[in-house]
Amino acid sequence: MLLILWGVLIQFTIPIDNGDALKNAEADSQRTLYPYVTGTSIVAIKYKDGVLMASDMGGSYGSTLRYKNIERVKAIGKHSLLGASGEISDFQEILRYLDELVLNDNMWDDGNSLGPKEVHNYLTRVMYNRRNKFNPLWNTLVLGGVKNGEIYLGMVSMIGVSFEDNHVATGFGNHLARPILRDEWRADLSFEDGVKLLEKCMRVLLYRDRSAINKLQIAKITEEGVTVSQPYSLKTFWEFQAFHNPTAGAQGSW
């Protein structure tokens, strides 16, 4: 739609939401093509009393560590915990959707509340639908919770792949944390052992993932409710003798 005003050309573009995001050039600016501010991995496990979820508090802008105080794990309703890696703005949008969902649920005032299974299903539908319109929410979400004694832990990716498991990891955690979890997870982990296991995984991620920072939060959800720990940092060890002067015995190598 063009409007010629005093010889000056002003062009208005009406956002076209015909769903055909792939072919429509104007709609191109309306769909997610790349992530900008991203969070790195989330690692979560089921333990004796519920679910433990760990994440660091960093938000990277490309290769810059731009934000160091982002909470990537949030409580949803009374029974669930949601952690997200990937685009932070899309995570905030998802939180808005879930806010609306929980609000509507509360308004029914029927004594029933959304459990983790229901929230997981809702998220799967949302993510898959957005992927079908070629306008994905660029996140991998981890959903954990306890309702009526049943402990639930599941994951949804940005293309809508969803499943539940005893332990999950996103991003770099897929490659670095999963082998450790597969080897050392047990069904009857106590809270202290669970935290120790998560810290082991987060430490390896801290050493080997370039977008990880040494400031993490561990969130716990049980039948009683949600607790998110204060941010803290892990002890790291850099004093291996062999790293001090690695080429001492191999002159000419670097």
Add this chain to the structure above:
Amino acid sequence: MTQSGVDVPPKGGFSFDLCKRNDMLIQKGLKAPSFLKTGTTIVGLIFKDGVILGADTRATEGPIVADKNCEKIHYMAPNIYCCGAGTAADTEAVTDMVSSQLRLHRYQTGRDSRVITALTLLKKHLFSYQGHVSAALVLGGVDITGPHLHTIYPHGSTDTLPFATMGSGSLAAMSVFEAKYKEGLTRDEGIKLVAEAICSGIFNDLGSGSNVDICVITKGHKEYLRNYMEPNPRTYVSSKGYSFTKKTEVLRTKITPLMERVEITEVGEAMEE
């Protein structure tokens, strides 16, 4: 192309003459043949008295397992071994070539080979091919100056490390190393840790699988433990074995001795000197 009257001898290094032709063929739709890759987990570890190298034994050709039990720990010198990941032909050729160069060097100098000699020879070769020789190596050995462990990347850069992993399963193996490595490991602890790291690669990476090979090198002594662990045995093997029930019927027997039909005559002179 300029027409030159003088024949210029070909310069050394990679000749890029056919690259344009290859690009043109790919544009026309020709599928380039795929390489036999070793999609791999290889690791190395320095322990109290020397070096331990470990590798899995699966060789893949795209999505297919081409060799269930190949050898990825290559001999370089009596005191130096090298694990190879990447294109199988490249790792074999490069390690064989440097192994013979090392032997000739040993004859010339009369001394045991040093690990940095192997390192420099490999690094020079790989760099001159600008990454086209797709070999990622973990080189380990014990020489007069002590135990050494190096990683060499296809483009020619190297690292000197106390523990190293390479290949598609390197992250899975590295997570085990980062969580469990400590200094002053004994031989048994070192072997256990290396086996654990390779198993982590075997079970968590699709490009690695089958068995675990280990090589322990100490001062003056080496042990090549081929198939140290076999965590993937064949589950269902028929106890009866194979037998063919129907034996072929013999209808007629005729034996013709051939020796009587051949006449050997000595002709011609003895070979000229």
